[in-house]
Amino acid sequence: MATTGATSGPDAAAPAAEGYNFAYLDEQTKRMIRRAILKAVAIPGYQVPFGSREMPLPFGWGTGGIQVTASIIGPGDTLKVIDQGADDTVNAVSIRKFFARTAGVATTDRTEAATIVQTRHRIPETPLGAGQILVYQVPIPEPLRWLEPRETETRKMHALEEYGPMHVRLYEDIAHFGHIATSYDYPVRVNGRYLMRPSPIPKFDNPKMDRSPALQLFGAGREKRIYAIPPHTEVRSLDFEDHPFEIQQWDDVCAFCGSGDSFLDEIVTDDRGGRMFVCSDTDYCGKRREAGHTGAATQTDEPGEA
Amino acid sequence: MYVAVKGGEKAIEASHRLLDAARRGDPSVPEVSTRQISEQLSLAVDRVMAEGSLYDRDLAALAIKQAQGDLIEAVFLLRAYRTTLPRLGNSEPVDTAQMTIRRRISATFKDVPGGQILGPTYDYTHRLLDFRLAGENSAGEAGLPDQTEPGAPADEPVPRVVDLLGREGLIEEEGAPEDAEAQPADITREPVRFPADRDARLQVLARGDEGFLLALGYSTQRGFSNTHPFAGEIRYGAVAVEIVPEELGFAIEIGEIEATEVQMVNQFKGSSAAPPQFTRGYGLVFGHQERKAMSMALVDRALRCRELDEAPVSPAQDEEFVLYHSDNVEASGFVQHLKLPHYVDFQSELELIRKLRAEFEPPAAEAAE
Numbered sequence: 001m002a003t004t005g006a007t008s009g010p011d012a013a014a015p016a017a018e019g020y021n022f023a024y025l026d027e028q029t030k031r032m033i034r035r036a037i038l039k040a041v042a043i044p045g046y047q048v049p050f051g052s053r054e055m056p057l058p059f060g061w062g063t064g065g066i067q068v069t070a071s072i073i074g075p076g077d078t079l080k081v082i083d084q085g086a087d088d089t090v091n092a093v094s095i096r097k098f099f100a101r102t103a104g105v106a107t108t109d110r111t112e113a114a115t116i117v118q119t120r121h122r123i124p125e126t127p128l129g130a131g132q133i134l135v136y137q138v139p140i141p142e143p144l145r146w147l148e149p150r151e152t153e154t155r156k157m158h159a160l161e162e163y164g165p166m167h168v169r170l171y172e173d174i175a176h177f178g179h180i181a182t183s184y185d186y187p188v189r190v191n192g193r194y195l196m197r198p199s200p201i202p203k204f205d206n207p208k209m210d211r212s213p214a215l216q217l218f219g220a221g222r223e224k225r226i227y228a229i230p231p232h233t234e235v236r237s238l239d240f241e242d243h244p245f246e247i248q249q250w251d252d253v254c255a256f257c258g259s260g261d262s263f264l265d266e267i268v269t270d271d272r273g274g275r276m277f278v279c280s281d282t283d284y285c286g287k288r289r290e291a292g293h294t295g296a297a298t299q300t301d302e303p304g305e306a
Numbered sequence: 307m308y309v310a311v312k313g314g315e316k317a318i319e320a321s322h323r324l325l326d327a328a329r330r331g332d333p334s335v336p337e338v339s340t341r342q343i344s345e346q347l348s349l350a351v352d353r354v355m356a357e358g359s360l361y362d363r364d365l366a367a368l369a370i371k372q373a374q375g376d377l378i379e380a381v382f383l384l385r386a387y388r389t390t391l392p393r394l395g396n397s398e399p400v401d402t403a404q405m406t407i408r409r410r411i412s413a414t415f416k417d418v419p420g421g422q423i424l425g426p427t428y429d430y431t432h433r434l435l436d437f438r439l440a441g442e443n444s445a446g447e448a449g450l451p452d453q454t455e456p457g458a459p460a461d462e463p464v465p466r467v468v469d470l471l472g473r474e475g476l477i478e479e480e481g482a483p484e485d486a487e488a489q490p491a492d493i494t495r496e497p498v499r500f501p502a503d504r505d506a507r508l509q510v511l512a513r514g515d516e517g518f519l520l521a522l523g524y525s526t527q528r529g530f531s532n533t534h535p536f537a538g539e540i541r542y543g544a545v546a547v548e549i550v551p552e553e554l555g556f557a558i559e560i561g562e563i564e565a566t567e568v569q570m571v572n573q574f575k576g577s578s579a580a581p582p583q584f585t586r587g588y589g590l591v592f593g594h595q596e597r598k599a600m601s602m603a604l605v606d607r608a609l610r611c612r613e614l615d616e617a618p619v620s621p622a623q624d625e626e627f628v629l630y631h632s633d634n635v636e637a638s639g640f641v642q643h644l645k646l647p648h649y650v651d652f653q654s655e656l657e658l659i660r661k662l663r664a665e666f667e668p669p670a671a672e673a674a675e
Contacts, residue, residue: 020390029389049497054385059639061646084650088314091646097315121650139643150626152500177662183654202654222636224497248657265649266656280650 023070023103029053033071033226037217040228045190046158047141052224062095064219065118065137068226069099072133072217073116078106080114085122085263085280092120109283121184123205125262125284128214130231136199138220141227143187143197163195166238174243183248189236190229198235204247204263209235252277255297257288329374343367352564352593353377357634358384359494359513360391361563361592378515382635388494396489398548398557402567402590404463405543409594412467413537414571420464425542426594467539468569468586477571477584500626507609507629508602512591514632516598522622523604530620533607534573535587542566542594566591570603577615585614 021027029051036050055063073079079099083092087109095118096107108114111126118135128134144154147165157163166187173181186203190196198206199218209216209229216229229235239245253260255276262284264277276297279285289298330337344351344367354366358381366384373379409425412418424430436446471477491498491506498506511519526533544564548557570587574580587607589599608622621627631637 024390026390026392049499051495051497053389054382054635055389056386058382058642059636060641060643061639063639084647089647090314090318093315093318120646121648139640150500151630152626178665181658181662183658184651200648200651202650204654222640248654250657263650264653266653280653 020102022075023073023099024055025053025067025070030071033067036226037068037071037228040217040226041215041230043194044229044233045194045196045227047220047225047227049224050226052221055221057094057098059222060139061091062118062120062137063221064223064226065120065135065221066095066098066219067221068135068217068219069116069118070103072135073099073103073105075103075105077115078108078113080108080111080117080283081119082117082122082124082281082283083120084265085124086282088282109286111283121200121202122263122280123201123208125279125281126287127208128212130213132214134212134214134216136201136216136218138197138199138218138223138225141197141218141220141223141225143195158194161193163189166195167240170238171240174240179243180239186245187238189238191233192236195238196227196229196235202248202263203237203245206235206237206245207247211235250277253295254279254285254288255295257285257293257298258295259285259288259293329372338371340364340367340371343370349594350375350377352591352595353516353598354380354384356592356595356598357381357513357515358388360384360388378634378638382638385635395549395551397560398550400545400547400563400565402541402545402565403466403469405541405545405565405567406562407464407541407543409543410464410539410541411537412539414539415467415470418467418470418539420462427596464541466541466569468571471538471571471584475583478574478580478586480586498629500629501612502625502629504606504610504613507625508588508590508606510629510632511589511602511605514602515634515637516595516601518632518634518637519601519605520597522608522628523601525620526604526608526622531608531611531616531623533570533587533604535570535604535607536572537600538569538571538586540566540568540596540600542596564593566593566595566599568596568599568603570600570607572607574614579615585610 023030025033032051036048040046040048052064052067055066057063057066069079079096081087081092081096081099083089086092087096099105100107111117111124111128114132116133116135117124117128118137120137123134142151142154144157144166147169148154148157157165170180170182173179182203184202185197185200186206188196188198188206188209198209211232211234212229213231215231218227220226237245248263250260250264252264254262254264256278259279263280265280267276267278268274269276344363347367347370350370351363351366354369354377355361355363358366358369360366365387366380369380369383370377372383407420407423407425409427410420410423412422439446468477472479491503491509493506493509498510502510525531527535542564544562546559547561547563548559550557566589568589570589572585572587574583574585576582585607587603587605587610589602589606591599591602605622605628608620609625609628611618611623612625616623618624
């Protein structure tokens, strides 16, 4: 986790980018970010302001997660980067390459082999274990932002634990539609205190945050905030006694691996309404197929494709 | 077909090669040099240096070339480079009264000590395309200045116009900060906290997007807050930058930068706390950028509403609105992040909307089938 000095550590032989410090950020900046992370871990769910830097990737494309990862990564770490659950989406490829280039660290697709997983919009299906760190890329950290655009006001609301308006919003959904109409970025209460935005993960993933043995760090670069869920911390999705929290369900199973309990992406296969459902988590899906599981698309006419 | 929706490394590499080719354009046309950009597109270089908050003409020219002339992309390139630079020290405040003036005008007095110096300006050109510039080796309609023509930078320091008003007490004083030890804010190291002080606000405005500030400044002239501005003085020229190295204990000059400074003089009828007097709006920008510096001064004055006991009723007076949205590197990134895949969120919304629609369908529709 910790690197000292300006060299690239024991992995100096790796082809790290010339002229830049290990993992791009200078050591002073990393120390500043680590202080923010420590504060965030000490106050679960509280948004800690930090001096976010311009990164060579655009704001809104994961700069918060990248800065957090750059501050905690060491030469011995193994990094996995996913976007929409997949390792091979363009932005995940771009971020993984960035760290391979500036830090020369090992990268992996396998969830269980990674010490750090940086993610956008998903939590891996494979449960994370103690010692692993999940780094979320966060676009808008403030859960109350759509209710109150002003930072001066939302900070007061957090200080006073004034979360009534959020419950009212969820109640209004129930009054209108019969159930809560929030499907991702579903608000949670951390450790019984701070209202927190889990970043735009589907609510399907919310239960994975609860009492996870892994450390969960959230970085919002453009908004200059870091927050955290320490291991084994209670994370409750907001709900009502008569309208308990529930997650998405599909009538279909994965067309590749037959999984019925993972988050499924819908693939449009033709312009006549043809649809196919596949696991959003490519590593999970691949492992199941290796273990011999099959789905509708892998057992019929074209085995081996995909 | 499933693979097609995922990008992957090869696609990115191919995209970069296409980008290189697009940047170069027709290879039979000579390549533009950064030196040419720096000399002949100097106002673009000024804008990129200001919004990139890094005064380096060569790097700004390189960024413009690399970004195919997309100035906001060039600003981003320069900012990303800037964050990697070590902080060696802080300069002394630049003294714009000592500026080597290239241009200096006042709209409030017909004549002022030091005179009105028109300098290089597009203000009184007729905006007719000058087809002679389409050829090469042309100096344009006006021709190059005669070496003997007056127009060389003024050597004597020229006093600032607003300081003349200050001697009569007609304009608010702008003294040194009360706490002489207090360091100014640094928005590049600490996130802006609200309510923000004027030092932090001016820093955000100085590197804010010119178009955004122009529109906001314009809105204050059309009744969305009313600041009754007069262009007290606009000056452009070179100022010395000095630092005090610890081991020396006195100031030494480390170089010169070009800057545009604008002092807006605004009517103010007074409040319970302050007598009627003129108030100030201030703009200071790298290079020659009068439009930006004037917009900045208008917005600066509008943002001072709290301090001057004016009701904040319009967008330009709304500190969080202005300061959170003026940075084009942040804005451009977040607007364009919508290009990134959102399959998972969209899938969640699809599931939800299908559920809602199923519940919405009146039972009669089913019966009719």
